[in-house]
Amino acid sequence: MPDRRNLYFFYDEKNSPLLEKMQPIYASLQKSGFTILDNPKHANAIVSVGDDTTFLQAVRKTGFRDDCLYAGVAAAKESSFYCDFHIDEGEKAMAEIANTEIEVRRYPIIHVAVDQDTAFYCLNEFSLRSSIIKTIAVDVLIDDLYFETFRGDGLVVSTPTGSTAYNRSLRGAVVDPFLPCYQVSEIASLNNNTYRTLGVPFILSNNRKLTLQVIQDGNDYPVMGMDNEALSIKHIHQVVIQLSDRRIKTVKLKHNSFWEKVQRTFL
Structure with a gap:
């Protein structure tokens, strides 16, 4: 049976102060029987150190693995949704882990396929936005139903955990991560006698398929956002x-x- 106490740490290797702060944590973990790996391939847990952006990068760079645990360690004082531990409280975190004061949560992710050629996952959100100073037009289909034609700056498709990010700034709903669903929000839609959209965010169940068909009117070179990366x-x-x-x-x-994190961050 493989060792279930193999850890891999993901962080900015150029951040010298962060590296120094990590040394006592490494020592404490190794003393408790954990093995610190220099490659994520055989890790049973992948730990990001930084902020939510670092956590998203750690998940993406390690291939959205569903056979290991991910954990976030915050390096700053700001509130974080993915980082439950803090770098200044390493000993406290170890005690909580030892006393089983932790739980495992399973967060939904979305699968995105572009022109049956490129595919990827997103943990927070996928966005489709105009790359020039011109609105982009998109036919929106739900399953095989033509739903609407959107014209505006773009669309954001978010997961439940991503509902507190870009989606919330677009007045989208904050969604409980226990719900297997995803949300579609508009970025500056144009509504007139020619183009008409629902005009509010809408939520789709895990059984629904969303298709976005970009109308070829010269603005068919959009920027696609995958969490905190662009394609x-x-x-x-x-x-x-x-x-x-x-x-x-x-x-x-x-x-x-x-919901405690939502309350602490926004209320």
């Missing part, structure tokens, strides 16, 4: 989005629920 592909015709069967397993403290 540009010329002449995009179609993007198909579905909730994936895969889940990201994260380690969290028992008394630090999603």
Whole structure:
């Protein structure tokens, strides 16, 4: 049976103060029987050190693994949704882990396929935005139903955990991560006698397929956002989005629920 106490740490290697702060944590973990790896391939847990952006990068750079645990360690004082532990409280975190004061949460992710050629996952959100100073036009289909034609700056498709990010700034709903669904929000839609959209964010269940067909009117070179990364592909015709069967397993403290984080961050 493989060792279940193999850890891999993901952080900015150029951040010298952060590296120094990590040394006592490494020593404490090794003393408790954990093995610190220099490659994530055989890690049973992948720990990001930094902020939510670092956590998203750690999940993406390690392939959205569903056979290991992800944990976030915050390096700053700001509130964080993915980081339940703090770098200045390493000993406290170890005690909580030893006393099983942690839980495992399974967060939904979305699968995005572009023109049946490129595919990727997103933990927070996928965005499709105009790359020039001109509105982008997109036919929106739900399953096989033509739903609407959107014209505006773009669209954001968010997961439940991503609902507190870009989606919330677009007045989207904050969604409980226990719900297997995803949300579609508009960025500056144009509504007139020619173009008409629902005009509010809407939520789709895990059984629904969302298809975005980019109208080829010269603005078919959009910027696509994958969490905190951007992808540009010329002449995009179609993007198909579905909730994936895969889940990201994260380690969290028992008394630090999603809604406690929402309350602490926004209220």
